[in-house]
Amino acid sequence: SQTIHQWPATLVQPVGSPLSLECTVEGTSNPNLYWYRQAAGRGLQLLFYSVGIGQISSEVPQNLSASRPQDRQFILSSKKLLLSDSGFYLCAWSTRSWENTFGSGTRLTVV
Amino acid sequence: GQSLEQPSEVTAVEGAIVQINCTYQTSGFYGLSWYQQHDGGAPTFLSYNALDGLEETGRFSSFLSRSDSYGYLLLQELQMKDSASYFCAVRDRKGNKLTFGGGTRVLVKP
Numbered sequence: 001s002q003t004i005h006q007w008p009a010t011l012v013q014p015v016g017s018p019l020s021l022e023c024t025v026e027g028t029s030n031p032n033l034y035w036y037r038q039a040a041g042r043g044l045q046l047l048f049y050s051v052g053i054g055q056i057s058s059e060v061p062q063n064l065s066a067s068r069p070q071d072r073q074f075i076l077s078s079k080k081l082l083l084s085d086s087g088f089y090l091c092a093w094s095t096r097s098w099e100n101t102f103g104s105g106t107r108l109t110v111v
Numbered sequence: 112g113q114s115l116e117q118p119s120e121v122t123a124v125e126g127a128i129v130q131i132n133c134t135y136q137t138s139g140f141y142g143l144s145w146y147q148q149h150d151g152g153a154p155t156f157l158s159y160n161a162l163d164g165l166e167e168t169g170r171f172s173s174f175l176s177r178s179d180s181y182g183y184l185l186l187q188e189l190q191m192k193d194s195a196s197y198f199c200a201v202r203d204r205k206g207n208k209l210t211f212g213g214g215t216r217v218l219v220k221p
Contacts, residue, residue, distance in 0.1 A: 042213060044198065059208075
């Protein structure tokens with residue numbers, strides 16, 4: 001069966017510090033991978049998606065970047081965090097694009 | 112681009128029926144998905160409609176009318192555990208990604 005791992009679960013970082021969130025998927029090959037952000041009480045905003053190794057599509061211009069160094073690994077990064085980067089970050093995978101399977105999420109607070 | 116509208120909140124009692132509407136505007140439509148998210152948790156997939164009509168999965172059903180750019184999720188025999196946020200989402204033309212609505216918070220009361 002397929003599983004998705006996302007860590008850490010919570011993170012408190014100072015403004016201006018770097019960020020690295022990692023997501024790995026097991027039990028499937030060549031999945032589409034996604035990073036979403038969710039503000040409190042709001043919908044999901046797609047940040048990046050990837051259809052293959054090294055292939056990254058950015059949806060929203062911002063302070064973040066993504067990389068896919070291996071088939072089942074997706075990394076979200078920032079060189080310098082802003083207060084507005086706070087939120088709930090969710091990684092997801094799919095082989096059928098209408099059915100995203102989400103990780104448990106990382107709640108990031110920038111202080 | 113894509114935009115979706117759904118009500119922000121619905122309140123109902125246990126055993127009742129709730130219908131969550133979703134209207135969308137898209138440059139290319141390939142299907143409507145529904146997701147459930149409990150507070151503090153991750154969204155989970157509920158259903159997908161690519162064609163007009165009703166899809167039934169247990170107590171939950173989802174409907175699509177492509178000509179009206181409209182769909183709904185029907186929650187029947189409401190239970191306390193159904194208290195959650197529900198999101199509709201549309202596939203893009205290439206079929207690689209989803210655009211989500213703002214979500215409908217459903218509160219089930221005893």
